Amino acid sequence: MQLPAPVSVKWIADFVQGNILGDAAQQATGINEIHQVKNGDISFVDHEKYYKAALQSAATVILINQAFDPPPGKTLILVEDPFRAYNQLVRHFHPFSFPEKLHADDVQIGEGTRIAPQVFIGEHVQIGKNCLIYPHVTIYDHCIIGDNVIIHAGTVIGADAFYYKKRTTPEWKYEKMISCGRVVIEDDVEIGAHCTIDKGVSGDTVIGKGTKIDNLVHIGHDTRIGRACLIAAQVGIAGTVIIEDHVTLWGQVGISKDLTIGREAVVLAQSGVPSSLKGGQTYFGYPAEEARYKRREIAWVKRIPEIWEKVKHL
Amino acid sequence: MQLPAPVSVKWIADFVQGNILGDAAQQATGINEIHQVKNGDISFVDHEKYYKAALQSAATVILINQAFDPPPGKTLILVEDPFRAYNQLVRHFHPFSFPEKLHADDVQIGEGTRIAPQVFIGEHVQIGKNCLIYPHVTIYDHCIIGDNVIIHAGTVIGADAFYYKKRTTPEWKYEKMISCGRVVIEDDVEIGAHCTIDKGVSGDTVIGKGTKIDNLVHIGHDTRIGRACLIAAQVGIAGTVIIEDHVTLWGQVGISKDLTIGREAVVLAQSGVPSSLKGGQTYFGYPAEEARYKRREIAWVKRIPEIWEKVKHL
Amino acid sequence: MQLPAPVSVKWIADFVQGNILGDAAQQATGINEIHQVKNGDISFVDHEKYYKAALQSAATVILINQAFDPPPGKTLILVEDPFRAYNQLVRHFHPFSFPEKLHADDVQIGEGTRIAPQVFIGEHVQIGKNCLIYPHVTIYDHCIIGDNVIIHAGTVIGADAFYYKKRTTPEWKYEKMISCGRVVIEDDVEIGAHCTIDKGVSGDTVIGKGTKIDNLVHIGHDTRIGRACLIAAQVGIAGTVIIEDHVTLWGQVGISKDLTIGREAVVLAQSGVPSSLKGGQTYFGYPAEEARYKRREIAWVKRIPEIWEKVKHL
Known part of the structure; x- marks a missing residue:
């Protein structure tokens, strides 16, 4: 998801109540989970198995639950629960809309x-x-x-x-x-x-x-x-x-x-x-x-009884 | 399904036109097919394969198409077609309702x-x-x-x-x-x-x-x-x-x-x-x-040609 | 699909801009693709793999993209694209109707x-x-x-x-x-x-x-x-x-x-x-x-390791 306008790391960290590691002047232009992440994006990681991949990804701002030296060009935001912080940002920029009206707006x-x-x-x-x-x-x-x-x-x-x-x-x-x-x-x-x-x-x-x-x-x-x-x-x-x-x-x-x-x-x-x-x-x-x-494998399986006949007395 | 109030075996037998074997004063409190049956329930059985299971089940009243001595605490109702008798009771206590109205009652x-x-x-x-x-x-x-x-x-x-x-x-x-x-x-x-x-x-x-x-x-x-x-x-x-x-x-x-x-x-x-x-x-x-x-089995199947090479000249 | 009334080969050939090979007085009474074809039907064929089957089918009129001697009782209509000509005929006799109205006609x-x-x-x-x-x-x-x-x-x-x-x-x-x-x-x-x-x-x-x-x-x-x-x-x-x-x-x-x-x-x-x-x-x-x-095959597959034990030293 693209953000409507660039957002500063400072604003993001305040919004999710996190601590900035690295360049607080950095700007984010999108939000994406790790499979879709592009340069300029905010993403998140919360498991040691994926820390490395996240730190090496294209993301510009990473919500994370363990402190690292930020890689060049990236800013980390340390939060207790990166998943919830990420969801909180998504909901802020993509407000929930339930299909309550039969004739929706702006179609x-x-x-x-x-x-x-x-x-x-x-x-x-x-x-x-x-x-x-x-x-x-x-x-x-x-x-x-x-x-x-x-x-x-x-x-x-x-x-x-x-x-x-x-x-x-x-x-x-x-x-x-x-x-x-x-x-x-x-x-x-x-x-x-x-x-x-x-x-x-x-x-x-x-x-x-x-x-x-x-x-x-x-x-x-x-x-x-x-x-x-x-x-x-x-x-x-x-x-x-x-x-x-x-x-x-x-x-x-x-x-x-x-x-x-x-x-x-x-x-x-x-x-x-x-x-x-x-x-x-x-x-x-x-x-x-x-x-x-x-197809060959299926044919081989049918020959097991024939193989057995050859070896059963061994 | 629970019945709205206990129903006597006498009433049930009259309703399905069956003959009571056992205690006619017995009361039923629910209707359930054999997988769900609880004490107090009416259930049914119509195949010799399942007679024993039904007679040993928790059911209190059993619609059945063959005469048996009723087990202690159970009453049998002998009917020609227990399946139909059961369906007839279900329909009586759970009247058919078709969703004809857009705004249903009691929602x-x-x-x-x-x-x-x-x-x-x-x-x-x-x-x-x-x-x-x-x-x-x-x-x-x-x-x-x-x-x-x-x-x-x-x-x-x-x-x-x-x-x-x-x-x-x-x-x-x-x-x-x-x-x-x-x-x-x-x-x-x-x-x-x-x-x-x-x-x-x-x-x-x-x-x-x-x-x-x-x-x-x-x-x-x-x-x-x-x-x-x-x-x-x-x-x-x-x-x-x-x-x-x-x-x-x-x-x-x-x-x-x-x-x-x-x-x-x-x-x-x-x-x-x-x-x-x-x-x-x-x-x-x-x-x-x-x-x-x-996974091992899949690996073994792939080795059949190798086994064949070993035994083909036997 | 049955046609509302018999249609002459002459009319069909004019409609799809094709050339008649065989009896121009022939009449078609239905349209069907090759799996469903009956005597009296218009069908089509456009691939050499299926020419023979089409010419031997029950079809009376065949839209085709290669010239053949028409088999007895059949008329061929030579067109550049038999698939499109067939679709064109279907659409003419079965006009497209989209469910735009909540209350459809003639229900x-x-x-x-x-x-x-x-x-x-x-x-x-x-x-x-x-x-x-x-x-x-x-x-x-x-x-x-x-x-x-x-x-x-x-x-x-x-x-x-x-x-x-x-x-x-x-x-x-x-x-x-x-x-x-x-x-x-x-x-x-x-x-x-x-x-x-x-x-x-x-x-x-x-x-x-x-x-x-x-x-x-x-x-x-x-x-x-x-x-x-x-x-x-x-x-x-x-x-x-x-x-x-x-x-x-x-x-x-x-x-x-x-x-x-x-x-x-x-x-x-x-x-x-x-x-x-x-x-x-x-x-x-x-x-x-x-x-x-x-079931036997599944059992045999499970015996491959046993067979291996017998032959592994061969």
């Missing part, structure tokens, strides 16, 4: 776009030209939809990220990360019925130009789907995934978080993908592997 | 709760304080929602159980079991978009305090999810499952009916769980096993 | 049928007697629903087929095939919450009498489900599948396109079915095989 709808009855459109949504939005679609606030986009009945665009901080003291609980990102749907996309495309935690979830999505597909926060991809029914894609252009995912495929599926890759039905896949190949199985190897 | 909504436009709330629903209910959510009759609950767009709470009696004469057909249970959602739960949480057949489907559920998750009738569980997108949980506290189910996991997942168990993405799992371990695969064994 | 609703608030019903829909249609259901235009049908909240009946023509020049894109088919739901069907049942591309998607479907199930275009089938939650069935009578599909099963599942087959949870299955057997796994073989 832009392009020429030739047709909106069916019983569609809900949140605040600050932009929809391009010649789109078809079928009944019972929900579009949460701040989402951006291009031209010639078709969205079938019931699809939900822009619900909150499934992203929580686990606390185990004083009791086991999950604390919600506040989502301030958007969904951006480019031109010529078609989305089937009852899909769910979550907004970014702090950046954008993007569906690239010309991509076609079947029914009941889930796409997680901050995931970026390339151009002209084909995503069949009931596929699930976790958060912060990159799907490059012209990828085909067949029905019920599952893609784990934080990975990349290369250009023109094809993943066959029901496959599970726990790690990145190179482009240009066909994959299947769990864990998904190149189809030609996986 | 209680707590202070600070915000309900978006295009939400449907059925009769006798209770919603606690400071909840957020997003557009196109449907809450069927009699469901109970606690405080600080967030329900994202399109989610359906309390549809009927997927529970039918199969008949094969005179023709193959499935006869609907009438659901009279509820969904109970405890405090601090968040539920994503387009989830479906079915009501109990006769008891409650429960989502425990602080549990967080992602999009497109299905939870079957009479299933009980513990506290502070994490359930990722597209997970499917069948009926009458017990998920203990602090369980994590990753994306697209499937859990079969009538089993228990122990406290703090973690089930990795796409796993299929056909039998109960002990707590405190990580599982994956189909059928789901402890991850460390399953 | 027939039978006696005793109850429609909840916030249901959307498209043009020319027919609903039989004594049905229950719960909130937020969407029924697209031209769908036919029988008597005693129950449709739970949010289900979408009749969205467009997921069917595109891939073009790779001048750029990679997917061009939408226009769906002109319907969904036909026979008597006594119950459909859970948030299912998606797509309309046929040119024929009917059919749910047979007495079939019961759980929540979040996807059924693709032109698929035909038999009578008294049981389909559990989150099952996905691709397009042009035939499911015969009394089939049971347990949770999260996936069925690939263009295949047949035989009468009384049972497919266990999470199985993936890439090819047709004979009736009367129980199947599981991916690829789904008879359960008794698959």
Whole structure:
């Protein structure tokens, strides 16, 4: 999320009641969690496992719960609970808006776009030209939809990220990360019925130009789907995934978080993908592997009884 | 389901046109199918495979299609079709109510709760304080929602159980079991978009305090999810499952009916769980096993060609 | 799709600006894509891989991009882009209708049928007697629903087929095939919450009498489900599948396109079915095989370490 105007480290530290380590004159221009962080951003880190990555990231201002020498060009703000401080800043700059009104403010709808009855459109949504939005679609606030986009009945665009901080003291609980990102749907996309495309935690979830999505597909926060991809029914894609252009995912495929599926890759039905896949190949199985190897493996498994016959008397 | 007041066996037998075996002065205080049955309840059994279990259950009044000596403290009511007699009683004490009116009767909504436009709330629903209910959510009759609950767009709470009696004469057909249970959602739960949480057949489907559920998750009738569980997108949980506290189910996991997942168990993405799992371990695969064994198994399968090289000349 | 009246090949060729090869006096009575084609139909073919099948099909008029001698009784119409010419004809005879009005024209609703608030019903829909249609259901235009049908909240009946023509020049894109088919739901069907049942591309998607479907199930275009089938939650069935009578599909099963599942087959949870299955057997796994073989295979895999012990010193 970009800030409306640069904000000084001094102001931020006062707001979250933290102590500045480093240059108090530094200015922040955005807020982003660590996966999306850019130069100028405020980010946070609260676990020793990630201190190094955070200190080496592009972030300019880091909310942190342990003192370090600030790296060149970065300012640290020492706070007791960086997660809460981060959420507090997000809420300040992205005030909570609940869809209480049927006709939201500041919605832009392009020429030739047709909106069916019983569609809900949140605040600050932009929809391009010649789109078809079928009944019972929900579009949460701040989402951006291009031209010639078709969205079938019931699809939900822009619900909150499934992203929580686990606390185990004083009791086991999950604390919600506040989502301030958007969904951006480019031109010529078609989305089937009852899909769910979550907004970014702090950046954008993007569906690239010309991509076609079947029914009941889930796409997680901050995931970026390339151009002209084909995503069949009931596929699930976790958060912060990159799907490059012209990828085909067949029905019920599952893609784990934080990975990349290369250009023109094809993943066959029901496959599970726990790690990145190179482009240009066909994959299947769990864990998904190149189809030609996986098919051989299936054939080998069927030969175990034959092997047993050879060795049982040894 | 509790009855509004105790009902005599005499009245019940007259109502379902059955014959009393045992104490006609006995009183029933509830109606429950065999998985949920408590002392005081009316239940039913119609297959020899289950006679023994039913006669040994906690039920006080048993609708049955074969004569037995009633066990101590139980009364049997002999009827031709116990399933239909049971459904007939359920319908009498839980009259069918169809959501024909936009503003249902006897709905209680707590202070600070915000309900978006295009939400449907059925009769006798209770919603606690400071909840957020997003557009196109449907809450069927009699469901109970606690405080600080967030329900994202399109989610359906309390549809009927997927529970039918199969008949094969005179023709193959499935006869609907009438659901009279509820969904109970405890405090601090968040539920994503387009989830479906079915009501109990006769008891409650429960989502425990602080549990967080992602999009497109299905939870079957009479299933009980513990506290502070994490359930990722597209997970499917069948009926009458017990998920203990602090369980994590990753994306697209499937859990079969009538089993228990122990406290703090973690089930990795796409796993299929056909039998109960002990707590405190990580599982994956189909059928789901402890991850460390399953990973070894995957490695062994890849070594079959090597084994073949050793034995092919034998 | 049947045409409102027979149309001459001469008119069709003029409309799509093509050249007639064969009998110009021939008449067409329907339009269907190659999977659904009947005598009297216009169909199309645009790839050498399918020329032979198209020329041997039941079609009477074939839009084609290469000249052949027309087989007896068939007329070819030579056009540059048969896919576009076909879509152009479909759109002419099945004009696009977007659900812009809450109360659509020419809707027939039978006696005793109850429609909840916030249901959307498209043009020319027919609903039989004594049905229950719960909130937020969407029924697209031209769908036919029988008597005693129950449709739970949010289900979408009749969205467009997921069917595109891939073009790779001048750029990679997917061009939408226009769906002109319907969904036909026979008597006594119950459909859970948030299912998606797509309309046929040119024929009917059919749910047979007495079939019961759980929540979040996807059924693709032109698929035909038999009578008294049981389909559990989150099952996905691709397009042009035939499911015969009394089939049971347990949770999260996936069925690939263009295949047949035989009468009384049972497919266990999470199985993936890439090819047709004979009736009367129980199947599981991916690829789904008879359960008794698959169980033995799982047992054999667990014996690989034992085999290794026997051969490791060879």
